[in-house]
Amino acid sequence: MTVEPRWSVPRGWDWTSIETIAEVTGGGTPSANDPSNFSDEGGIPWVTPADLTGYGDTYIARGRRNLSDRGYKSSSAKLLPAGAVLFTSRAPIGYCAIAANPIATNQGFKNLTLFGDISGEFTRHYLKWSKPYLESLASGTTFLELSGSKFQQVPFPLPPLAEQKRIVAKLDALNAKSARARTELARIETLVSRYKQAVLSKAFSGELTREWRQDREWPALVRLGDIASSFAYGSAAKSQKSGSIPVLRMGNIQNGQLDWADLVYTDDKDEIEKYRLFPGDVLFNRTNSPALVGKTAMYNGERDAIFAGYLIRIVAGPDLDARYLTYALNSPSGREFSWNAKTDGVSQSNISASKLKEFAFAAPQLEEQHEIVRRIESAFAKVDRLAKKAKRALELVGRLDEAILAKAFRGELVPQDENDEPAGLLLERIRQARKGELSRPKRRAPATKTKVHDMARTIIEALAEAKDWLAAQELFARCGVRDGSSTEDVEKLYRQLLDLERQEKVEIEEISDPLTGAKQGNRVRLRR
Incomplete structure (x- = not known):
């Protein structure tokens, strides 16, 4: 209730x-x-x-x-x-x-x-x-x-009435302020993404650790195929909605990290043995839309898992930090590589392992790779905290809007004025005006050749008598509308019939010639 x-x-x-x-x-x-x-x-x-x-x-x-x-x-x-x-x-x-x-x-x-x-x-x-x-x-x-x-x-x-206007004016003013706040807070997500890309751009140009590196030169570019240990495609076996081990798919890579929502599973021991992930494995999305192909995340051993066929597992070599590689592939230069390396299909793009091996990036000594990763993650942590506060603030703005409306309809948003005409008098005027309209004699409709009255009841009675489908032409005749009836009567009955159909009281079905398919008319019956 x-x-x-x-x-x-x-x-x-x-x-x-x-x-x-x-x-x-x-x-x-x-x-x-x-x-x-x-x-x-x-x-x-x-x-x-x-x-x-x-x-x-x-x-x-x-x-x-x-x-x-x-x-x-x-x-x-x-x-x-x-x-x-x-x-x-x-x-x-x-x-x-x-x-x-x-x-x-x-x-x-x-x-x-x-x-x-x-x-x-x-x-x-x-x-x-x-x-x-x-x-x-x-x-x-x-x-x-x-x-x-x-x-x-x-x-x-x-x-x-006067207070209604004051409430609306106050709501409009407050809503304008909250709308501006929502717009600015919503922009923060875009600004955070741009900031992260700027940090990554500086990281892989050598700018981020220039003073840390002192006199050492930023290294020349290397091929990923020359510095990684192995590349492997994932499982092509069909997954299940439940099972013992999750199968990570392209949708589980979000914003450079693994998202453990919307999982599928497997119980196949051979598949688990062959495609089991180990901490430090880098997962590269080889097939996706042109804008998303190439997104990358690192597996940290959060839980046992294997990886699906649209992913490539990269195992970093001894001179490559897997976290550094993950950030490199997600950096502006990494995204540019994916865009240029992809092969476009009808609806998806693809990057093969052989093409992935050609990714060229700077790989300084491990010590500097570790320092770059540390600085990236420190900068990301700070801006993520800001984004989290902005998201929380956006939620609070929504709650504030609700609270403001609640105050408005409890009479707490604007002060009352004892000089305002009470709403009761307004309601009394409305009642009197409507009473006058109801008591005013209605103009008689001009006479027509065919008198149609109480059409809904007539339609229902005619269909009840017929017990089954009745041709529309016959139904109209039983309701008093025949050849020679005025156009107004035909339209009245037609509209009433459509209203009954919308009220689910009758069914209307088109009749077609079984040989030619040409429309021959309609038939009607009471809804069962």
């Missing part, structure tokens, strides 16, 4: 519900098989949830397509006024925006046309903040959907 979120609100506020403050309407989609339902120029702007990049979007003017007049009339889409709050109720739930102009949506929305000058921005902020609660109300098997009836009953804390 989902507990409705209600808390104490300040004097002058009122708890109400979405159905009290807004008219909630859904949307619709015309047949995609008929190109005339859509318009490249003119028509009605029409959006789907995919058109909203996130529920943080403030305003949206149009989607990817416009509905033609025919497409609008043949669907259950509704034209919404500028300022309507668009809320996605499925796939996914929680994207929220405000219409910048008259617009229509597909059926993935529950849209709010607000009464009494209630702030669309305030409403959007509240729906955004309520996303976890709204998701908890949803149901479905293929995907979760929030029904219109449940959405209308969602509790809504309503401040006075």
Whole structure:
């Protein structure tokens, strides 16, 4: 059972519900098989949830397509006024925006046309903040959907109109600051990567240890094949989801280190004996995308493991520090070598062991290799601590945003003004206005040649009587729509039929000629 979120609100506020403050309407989609339902120029702007990049979007003017007049009339889409709050109720739930102009949506929305000058921005902020609660109300098997009836009953804390504006202004100011903070903090990850590459570039040009080396010259380049002990391809045997020994694959090399997540395993003793890794083995990714081929990490003996066929194991020789080699292959000069040495296939690139042996790099005496590794790792440790703090700060900014919204909807973000008109009076005006609309006599529709009334019930009754599939033409006739009926009656019945299909009350199936495949019409039956 989902507990409705209600808390104490300040004097002058009122708890109400979405159905009290807004008219909630859904949307619709015309047949995609008929190109005339859509318009490249003119028509009605029409959006789907995919058109909203996130529920943080403030305003949206149009989607990817416009509905033609025919497409609008043949669907259950509704034209919404500028300022309507668009809320996605499925796939996914929680994207929220405000219409910048008259617009229509597909059926993935529950849209709010607000009464009494209630702030669309305030409403959007509240729906955004309520996303976890709204998701908890949803149901479905293929995907979760929030029904219109449940959405209308969602509790809504309503401040006075003047306070709504003060809250929105404060939220906008605070959100602008947190957005700047998020942007700057997000840049740190890129800056850290650039810094590491700069350190590696200095390390393998001799600049990093110039003063340590004193009068000694930086050595000439050597071939990896001349200084490494061996090169070997990994296991080609099929791995398993469970087993005694993990099999390291190309995805387990991340940012110059081994990532022990997303492992596969083997129990094959021969494979384990042949491809067992030993501390100090350097793993080179020989097959991957052009940008990732050649990434390298060193095995430190964290746990027993073997390596898969898309990796090459390099065993360093007596004059080569395996850690130094790992950093060399991940340095800008190492990445440049991989880019130039790769052979490009249809979707992946490859670097053979014979080409890998041609990698040329400076290999000073072991003592200096050790010192270079020490300085690299010291510099990396410092910048990684900075990156970790930045990541933590980014998480805190997100929590701060949540805390600010919580204060806003508890009446704690801005001070109350005793001169503000209480929300209760606003609600009373809305009730009176709606009561007047309901009591106002409706204009009679002009008479048509064929009277169609209570179409949904008529359709259901006709299909129940037929007990099975009924040709659409026969169904229309039983509902009073025959040759000579007005176009308006035909469109009304057609729209009602589509609504029943969307409500999963009826099934509509296309009938085709078994020999030619040509469409002959449609048939309908009650959903079983």
